[in-house]
Amino acid sequence: MADPLILFMPSGKRGRFPEGTTVLEAARQLGVYVESVCGGRGICGRCQVEVQEGQFAKHGITSAQEHLSPFGAKEQRYAEKRELKPGRRLSCSATIQGDLVIDIPQDVQINAQIIRKAADTRVFERKPAVQLCYVEVDEPDMHKPLGDLDRLKEALERDWGFSNILVDQYLYPQVQAILRKGKWAVTAAIHKDEETAQASMIALWPGLHNEAWGIACDIGSTTIAMHLVSLLSGHVVASAGTSNPQIRFGEDLMSRVSYVMMNPDGREAMTRAVREAVDDLIGKVCEESGANRNDILDAVFVGNPIMHHLFLGIDPTELGGAPFALAVSGAVHTWADDLGLGANKGCRVYVIPCIAGHVGADAAAAALSEGPHRQDEMMLLVDVGTNAEIVLGNSERVVAASSPTGPAFEGAEISGGQRAAPGAIERVRIDPETLEPRFKVIGCDLWSNESGFAEAVSKTGVTGICGSGIIEIVAEMYLSGIISEDGVIDGALAAKSPRIVSSGRTFSYVLNDGDPRITVTQNDVRAIQLAKAALYAGIKLLMDKLGIDHVDAIRFAGAFGSFIDPKYAMVLGLIPDCDLSKVSAVGNAAGTGARMALVNRDYRREIENTVRRIEKIETALEPDFQSHFVAAMALPNKADPFPELAKAVRLPPRKVLTEGATGRRRREGGRRSRS
């Protein structure tokens, strides 16, 4: 008779094993990652599994609890000392007695005080670069005078297969005391990132040490965001964010580069500022979760190229001008201690590679998270900031570029613009008949024309328009015919609505007639057009490179993407035409990518290889940029059709106006044909 068939979920990996094989051993042989700190001694409790009972016709398996050996002595002992949830088994102890479907639960928690964050929804297969290894070391023997550390290394090789281990210098003076304190039982943290690299012992504790943390951190120009993740369960246990204190040296990236160029100690001051902020965040996530800084053993950082350089202590001046040479584009391996971060003295740091001088490790991490390179659909991944980072591709080919969108989408350069904050207008609708607007502000669920709105916003007031509001107002102005496809505000409508007012040679639209009076000027519309045209032209260059005229899916990464309505983004022509159901916001994808690289070192290799094969387009050097840009100044676009968008939105009839040419207007009856 054939050996029992074992299927592991969620990976789906399967194989046949002789009766009596432990579940842990079967998992190991199939390459299914099951944590174990104690190496099968039944004391760490990390290797818990669950049997999925029932008939799994698809797999030809009838799985039952009885197909595992009864509770053994190790499991009994563990269940008595610590909690073992009903149905849970220790895979190092339970042996295979028949066909099984085994689930690796994602909620194995040993330290009860640590609470799982609700936000932690995506679960990744784990294979961390740092592993805890409990070993029992031979006592010293005068007949075999191998050093204490050397016997520890022997035990690590015997029980865990790590040969020729390097040792962090700081541990040499500590080894003897730790071994004796643990009565010759210790837990070593072993770092091994690359398959072929020598393993390093980076930390050591007496006895069983049953927790190890890692941090995943996205250093943005404006915000620094951090997750604290258990390397043993893969869970995010705390997340925190803070403003990037470098803002005091310059609001945007280029002003920070200028600061470095103008001030002898500028680079150092900015490096110190960002490192201190990261260190404070470590304190925050530790406090939130009850974790100990000293148990943080690994860290992954991402950021745009300038943040990446400043964090690593590298002068970013070269990134301020052509040829935008990165000091280092590849992955960086270093030590938290060398970066002045308070964590375990041996804590390692891995920095995800940058794609190009304007397309950073954050974009690479977002690509890792969303995985255009992992699927056949043509995916467009956009992170909109003052510099938009664009990645486009599928499993065959991936291209990337950046576009200088400027700060308009963040509310800067817009007369009524402001950062997203309570009181900022974020949603706008314009009645195409009356041209009357209604809007929503951040912090209030009511539309401005609903009763109770005035009271509801009395605390914050209506203060300005944030990025997503700007997208909507301009799109709605276009849909309602207030602006032409070229973005000109139709002054003739001043006769029809008091909302259209003259401001010298051009016209404005009065969005809020109260205090403050908030208008959208012709210049505001122009600023949005310039920004969206830059982004679209960049996307178009990438599409040209791949020889495609449509994309299958669009993902918005970053905070901006989370708040805008994809439909309006498409009406504006910010992004190319696409099935609207395939356009989504993915939040801090860079942070998610960092988290993936933290819990599974195979993801590090994946993004390193992907970045190597990503084709980089320098938009400024492409001869077609200009024509794409000009076409993209129109709403949604002068050259490209938007058939998918047209299915969802009634686009206005074509209207051509010349700025300043009040009253002189031509109307054309239908949608233009494709040029």
Place this chain on the structure above:
Amino acid sequence: MADPLILFMPSGKRGRFPEGTTVLEAARQLGVYVESVCGGRGICGRCQVEVQEGQFAKHGITSAQEHLSPFGAKEQRYAEKRELKPGRRLSCSATIQGDLVIDIPQDVQINAQIIRKAADTRVFERKPAVQLCYVEVDEPDMHKPLGDLDRLKEALERDWGFSNILVDQYLYPQVQAILRKGKWAVTAAIHKDEETAQASMIALWPGLHNEAWGIACDIGSTTIAMHLVSLLSGHVVASAGTSNPQIRFGEDLMSRVSYVMMNPDGREAMTRAVREAVDDLIGKVCEESGANRNDILDAVFVGNPIMHHLFLGIDPTELGGAPFALAVSGAVHTWADDLGLGANKGCRVYVIPCIAGHVGADAAAAALSEGPHRQDEMMLLVDVGTNAEIVLGNSERVVAASSPTGPAFEGAEISGGQRAAPGAIERVRIDPETLEPRFKVIGCDLWSNESGFAEAVSKTGVTGICGSGIIEIVAEMYLSGIISEDGVIDGALAAKSPRIVSSGRTFSYVLNDGDPRITVTQNDVRAIQLAKAALYAGIKLLMDKLGIDHVDAIRFAGAFGSFIDPKYAMVLGLIPDCDLSKVSAVGNAAGTGARMALVNRDYRREIENTVRRIEKIETALEPDFQSHFVAAMALPNKADPFPELAKAVRLPPRKVLTEGATGRRRREGGRRSRS
């Protein structure tokens, strides 16, 4: 016709290569180490070779200058800019045109100010762990936005074959400026110790950097000795020594361990003291040679276990008592910067493994230098100190032990004893008829009975007896019949010579009747007997272990061995019988071993493997130690014959005396037979 045959000297490696192959390429293919910093561009001048002209019948080679290509453009240019000695060729440029015997000269010096030390006689094949690699890096290209560091890595892989190089953190912020300063030509220092290890970039200079230094350092309890060695030529360019400043915490090892145990900051203070002394020595050797500290890229340290631990910052308390557990016995890899040593920020440190709790890295290094494991003769290697370290073996098997000889051999515990210094008696002869002595003191070439002696020593005086003097006086007292084979001073001789005087129940011998009066007391003889018996018993245990009753060769390592006369050491029975021509002093063999490990990383693997297979004997645990010790109290030995010694020295007839039993003596006519 067959390809030309090339023979490289001194290695003797040979092979046939097509005409037109460069000599450098041929050497590389044969595994002959020829230095090259510039990678064959003809600018570093490190790859010089010489043709040995003539007929080499043994090899079937007729070698001639004309069998090399004529001076090419690269060589012309080099010879014009820098000096190229007559007969010298650049092996990267000269190509093979016929049979050749090629000599790799040992005196290639690029920086003329560096003077080769006369003491540097032994030459070792080189294969340093740190290599200088000159590369020309592609300039940044917006179409291929690889980082500056990444393009540098590409160049290092392309030109030097190092893939996947790690980079020292401190270099990240410097790479861009160095590349630009060097106009995209730089020299990188690459560290790669183990064959399978990832290479690391540890230093970087603009342009061609044509010197790299290493230090080899032996940290003794009393003295710290250092060599500064060119990693590019293998030459010692400076040597220096200094007292170990830890002496202020305790004269001998055990008193230093006590100091650590008694004082909370003792370990730290001693670590600081020894590291500062090492750092001062680095300053000294740099000053002597004109070398720049910043060009020191590698360092090898050896020392006895306690010095080893204190230098690495490890508490040596465990070494103070059974089971004498070393914190670490294996090789240690670390950074000079982490040890507080002033060298290049990326300078690596390699510490040779310790053999056992009492047999340190210094003994391992001495074994590496003398190589008992490399040859078929049975070699005994002894380093005499307060704790003698003994290694015995041949290519088949090596054993090691330590023996607690105490400080008698260093002049302590001896009434007239002193350290070796001007004025100390170092040579002694006693007339067997008159029992009158003559002696020599350090700092004077005359015997004490020669005319002019009194004036010659008037400055220093005759101050005491140093270690080698003690060996000789006791041996001479035995040879002249003043003491019996059991070491008893024959009081009956007081009647014959005024040199024999009573001191209570025992007698003394008056060596110097002047000021100060220097005598050898019965206790002095006993102290020497105890010391030599301990050493001999240790050696005997090792011989027992190997099942041998004689050794083929004896090497004395250390300062003590350099000054004693092997014949007298054998008369005393300090060492076993051996052909006297095969007994030699090898000076600071530990320092030589350190130097070997510095210039050739294969020697590191050799000593690591040797230490692993050395069998360690803990003398205190061996049941036979006591009986060996008792037999070895006699002169030369009660149990073992000394046939080789007997060929060189007329041993006195047997005389058995009982201490304190004045006048009662028995004489026996001949040499005792073997018991």
